[in-house]
Amino acid sequence: MLVILTLLAIPSCKHGNTGTLEPEPEQVVYTVTFDTDGGSEISAKSVNADEAVAQPDSPTKTGFVFDGWYTDSQLTTAWDFETKVTQNITLYAKWKILVLNVTFFTDGGTEIDSQKVNYNEKAVKPASDPTKENCTFDGWYTDRTYSTEFDFTTEITQDITIYAKWIVSEESFEVKFETSGGSDIATQVIKENEKATKPDVDPTREHSKFDGWYADEGCSVAFDFDTELTEATTIYAKWIPIYTVTFNTNGGTTVTAQEVEDGKKATKPTADPTRTKYKFLGWYADENCTEGQEYNFNNSVYSNLTIYAKWIPLYTVTFIGADIPPKTLEKGQTIAKPETPTRSDGALFDDWYIDEEYSAKYVFGSEIVADIKIYAKWLDSWTVTFSGASSIEPVSVKHNQTVTKPADPADTETLAFDGWYADSTFKTPFDFNTKITANTTIYAKWLPFYTITFNSVDGSNVNPIKVVQGKKATKPADPTRGSRTFAGWYKDSSYTQAFDFTAETITRDITLYARWNMPEGVDNAITMNVEKGQLDVTYSPYTNGLWMQYEYTFTCNDGPADWYLNNKLVKSNSSEYMYTRTYFQQTGIFTVEARKVINDIVYTWTAVCSM
Known part of the structure; x- marks a missing residue:
């Protein structure tokens, strides 16, 4: 199966002025695709340029054995997972035909050679039957309970053991060794009052440690091989589970897995793994390497487990144009501004900039999130700028001179x-x-x-x-x-x-x-403006003539005053009085006074008006 993931570049992050990113503005990322040629699917992996890709779990394919990854479909050049990736690549799975083992377990009888059989081919029935003292051979079976006789026309699809069945003579009985899934131990045939013989070789079982022979199925009483037996007997193997502790280095150098007995502790590797441009931060219990989830090597192991390496990227800060060595920092760290550099030719150091065009100054104290270059700018004079006065141009001034x-x-x-x-x-x-x-x-x-x-x-x-x-x-x-x-x-x-x-x-x-x-002795100091106007109003006829309406506006030029009409107060504290409410015939006389206090003296202006 071929799985392709297209991912060519991931934008890099910037915090403040962080200098020139390498590369700028994107972090180059390549895709490694795995062609399994009909095997189980392996997802493509993204890897930063010039880093090694982590080796995936081996794929599987029915009837075949995985035989490594190759750079070409002709399977001529094997891929080394320490190699740095410099472009998008496809790796090809190589397969070998699965060769299976057919073992003949004679259970203490004469030995029959095992056979090598390719997947889906057939085992060959031995030319001669095995023999065993005090027993008669009774055929080949698929299991030790002799429930199913083996058919030699069966196609072999896995490693198998074929078991010889024996008929014991009447004067003898069997001593069987129950290994509970471990390797087979031959059944012994003895006579009454004879002793069983302790097997020369202990049985083995995957992920288990043999812990002796026992007389009971619960393995609570050890079997005494000095005991004389009088009947058929089963002896039981006791096992201690062994668990695999795997170290996932997340792209770092390989750390060998450990086999740990049930309840025992894993051993912390003596040497930390390494990874180019990364710093090892320790072993963690979860694959996300969550803070606070560091693996405790004092813990007992009760199952298979994986321990994960945590890394933090390391970035290089390079100073261009000054004799200052590069600095390596962890991601997120900041760099302090170095001491002012000097040059033998007397050039004047200006400052540090983010690029060779000196477009902006580098801000020291910014978090480092990528490799950066910082550029020194040199001058032979200083620039004096007059801020807030656009009409005055900047001027150049020699070092240590005045402007x-x-x-x-x-x-x-x-x-x-x-x-x-x-x-x-x-x-x-x-x-x-x-x-x-x-x-x-x-x-x-x-x-x-x-x-x-x-x-x-x-x-x-x-x-x-x-x-x-x-x-x-x-x-x-x-x-x-x-x-x-x-x-x-x-x-x-x-x-x-x-x-x-x-x-x-x-x-x-x-x-x-x-x-x-006011001038001394003047007691009538208020001046007024008077405006008179006739309003255009029509009323019903009057016997001696028409109604007439006039509007008088009086304005005091000396500010607010009190206004009197025919000696009656009609308006207070106002600069203006307008007389419009009384209607007269063609003739009539009225008096208006404005009274105002100035310097504790009451001044009055009087107007006598006719209509």
Whole structure:
């Protein structure tokens, strides 16, 4: 049976900047296919490039014996499982015809030679029958109970033993040896009051150790071969199970299996297996080598078992361009940055990079998950970069020289340049007397502009000004407003907080309000705007004429005031009053007053309006 699995490459994993992977970006994996030529199926195996493939269990095929794996279908070149795989390959199973043994067990009679018979061929009946003292030969049988006579026309498909049947003389009896599946021991024929003879050769049984002859089937009483027997007797073999402890090295060098008696302990191999580019981590009880499942060699063995080798990959870190030896690390380990290398020609070491184009720096402390190369970059001068100032190009500076301070970059609409700094957090101003000994970045600090808007409260216009964050504003020229006197700038329209231009710094956009004092002796300081309009409303006829409706809007130019209509308060604390609710005929007179408190003085403006 031919099984093919197609798997050419498995993407490698990367954690952070891990250098140049070998190969990049995929781990090359080859497929080894097993052609069993009609035998039992063997699954294909995937193996990393330049590693050996693990030898699979031998296939089986009825009537044949497996005779190894070969690289060609003509079966001329055997495959060595220590060989590294460098391409996809197919291995071919070689088979030999199964030769079977036919053994003639004469049970103490004269010996009959065994025969070699190919699978599905026939055994040949011996030319002469065996003989045995005090017995008569009674034919060949398939078993020691003589239930079925053997048919010599039967095709042989397995190793067999054919048993001679004997008829014992009347004055004798048999002493049988029951081996419970072990090798056969000849039956002895003795006379009354004679002793059985202990067999010269102990019986054998697969995966068992012979532990003596016993008088009972439960093997509790040892048989005494000095005992005189008076009747047919069966003597029983006692066995101790032997178990096979197999060491699965998972692609490592072979470790010989051990045969361990029931209840005894396996012996830890004196030498650990080895595997190219892997580190042996110990023997484990499960095939997944689960953490915490290490095999305990103090445990007693009560069955066949397999113990598994655990491995961790080893990767090589190679330093290119510097005299630093390669380092071998386990998968998942990290490598510390080596000491700064030097060169005899005086070249300046810049840093370590992930590739020969120096596209990115290697991040030391990253987990190693593949073979990598790290490249040293060398310079004859250093680069000084001005961050945050796109108009200023980087400059080259010879080692241990200073960099010339560039012209300050121009302010923008919203930002003001505030100096050069050695760090991106702008804690340390950069000293341009500093000697340059490495690639250096100098950082431009910028501060935002904030706007101060001046509300002159009906005074002359004062233009807004921009102030750098954290700086003080310059006081503008005072505004004017008729005969009133300017009394300063305030943070609020209620004039509760004066603004101090000599002490306060600007941290946000603000509006300042002009405060005004009335001239001395002036008691009618409120000014108003009055607007009059006729509304287009139609009503039913009136005897002496039409209804008329007018709208008056009164606006106080000095902020909120209290409004009185015909000496009655109609609206409080408002900058505007609109009179629209009373309807008159063509004629009528009414009075509106605005009253406002300024500097503890009540000022009143009176309007007499006609309709």
